[in-house]
Amino acid sequence: MQPVMTVDEVTAFLDREFPQIHDGGRVYAVERIAPGEAVVRLSASERHLRPGGTVSGPSMMALADLAAYVVILAHIGPVALAVTTNLAINFLRKPEPGDLIGTCRLLKLGKRLAVTECGIAGEGEIDLVAHATATYSVPPR
Amino acid sequence: MQPVMTVDEVTAFLDREFPQIHDGGRVYAVERIAPGEAVVRLSASERHLRPGGTVSGPSMMALADLAAYVVILAHIGPVALAVTTNLAINFLRKPEPGDLIGTCRLLKLGKRLAVTECGIAGEGEIDLVAHATATYSVPPR
C-alpha cells in the first residue's frame, strides 16, 4: 500500500479542514507517513493532563482517532468525508508525563471501510500505554 | 443498585479532582443520578465542533468516558482511583448542532471491574448518535 500524500500535504489538509484540532494551541503533529503506516505526536498541554501530569484517556482516544484518519487520508488522498464508525481502545499503563506517539497501521483499506490499528507509547518507549482499533467509513473511490 | 452520591456531590468531586475537564470553559454538567444510571450533558463549545457545527467524535468519546465515570462514582463513592481500561464506541449518526446528552447505565459493578453502557443523543432526540461501552478498573472496596 503506497501512500499518495506526504507529511506536509496531510498537515496542510488538516490545518485547512480541521482547524479545531489545534484549538487552544497546536498539539498534534504528523511525524511520518510510510506504506500502510502513519505516526502522529501529541505534545500534551495542560488540558490533556490528569492529576500527576499524565495524559488523559480522552486525549489518547483523540490521538488514536486522528492517527487513524491520517493513515487513511495519506493512502486515499485528501477527502474530508471519511468518518469514524467504530473505535475501541484498551488502556494498558499509566503514561509517564511527556509527549505521546501514536503509530497507526492500515489493517484493511476497502471500498467502503478502512480498518486501522494504533499503538500509543511515550517517546522512545517500547511498552504501549494504549492500543486502539478504529474503523472509518470511506467515500467510494 | 442504589447510588451513594448526589448530583451535587459528584459535581463537587469532579470540580476538585478533575478541574481539567472544565479547561477552556465549563461544558460538562452532571444532570441526573438514579439507581444504576447517570446522565451527563455536553454543552458543545467551538472546540468540540467539526465543520458543519456538529460535535466531534473525540468529544463524544470524552462524554461517554465521563458519563461512565460518573455513574460508577455515584455508586461506589468518591474514589479518584477508578480508571478506564476499555472503551468501545460506535458512531451511528451525524449529530445535529447543539448539546449532547450521555445516558450511562451500569451493566456490572464488580469487585474489580465496572462495566457500563452509554447512549449519546441530541437533547430530546430518541435516535442515538453514538453508543459506547466502557470498562473501569475499580479499587477494592
Add this chain to the structure above:
Amino acid sequence: MQPVMTVDEVTAFLDREFPQIHDGGRVYAVERIAPGEAVVRLSASERHLRPGGTVSGPSMMALADLAAYVVILAHIGPVALAVTTNLAINFLRKPEPGDLIGTCRLLKLGKRLAVTECGIAGEGEIDLVAHATATYSVPPR
C-alpha cells in the same frame, strides 16, 4: 422500524442458508421478532459447556452474532449477504447452567451498515451475563 419477516420466515431462511449452525444438533431458536428487536435462544448442549456446566464464551459470542444477524435480516428481508464487520462483547457474570436468551436491538439500520446491541441473560434472569455490540455490512437496498 417495522420487521418484514416473521419468526417462521427467518427460521426457514436460516435453515436453508446456514444449516451449519445446527450442526451437532439444533440449539438455536428464533423466539421473537418485534420492531427493532429480536430474541434468540441458545439451548446449550454439551459442546457449549465449560467445566461447571456453564456456557462457554465462544458460545455466547456465536449467540450474539446470530441474534444480530436475525434482527437485521428480519428488518431488511432475506439477503444472505449481510456480513459481520465488528463484534465486541463484555462478559459480565458466569452464567448459571441452562439456556441463554439473546435479546438484540437495532441501534442503526443504515444504507451500508447496521449496528446492533445484544444483551445475553439466563432464562427469566434480569442481570446480563454478557453484553455485545455487532456491526454488519448490509447490501445496498
Add this chain to the structure above:
Amino acid sequence: MQPVMTVDEVTAFLDREFPQIHDGGRVYAVERIAPGEAVVRLSASERHLRPGGTVSGPSMMALADLAAYVVILAHIGPVALAVTTNLAINFLRKPEPGDLIGTCRLLKLGKRLAVTECGIAGEGEIDLVAHATATYSVPPR
C-alpha cells in the same frame, strides 16, 4: 516476557481442563509459544464453514479467544481461572477455504488483567482475515 510453559505443556493442560474444545474432533492445535506470543491453528471442519467453504465468524472468534488464553497461560502458568472479560474483533476479508492461523501477542500482563492482540490469517498469507483484541481477568499471582 518469558513463557513458563511449552507447547506440549499447554496442549496437555487444555486437553485436561477444556476437553470440550475438541468436541466433534480435534481442530485446534497450539503450534508455537515464544516470548509474549503464541500461535494456534484452526483446522476447519465442516461445522466451522459457511456457504462457499470459508470459516465462519464465530469460529474465528473462538480461535482468537483460545489463542489469547494460550498466550496468557503460557506466561503465567497452568491456572484454569483466567476468564475472558472483553473480546473485540474486526472481520477484514473473507477467508479462503483452509486452515486459519491465529497469532496472539501479549500487550499487557498485569496483576489483574492481561490484554492481548490477535491476528488471524490463512496459512502462509500476509493479509489478515480478522484482527481481535481480548482482555482476560487473571488470578492474583
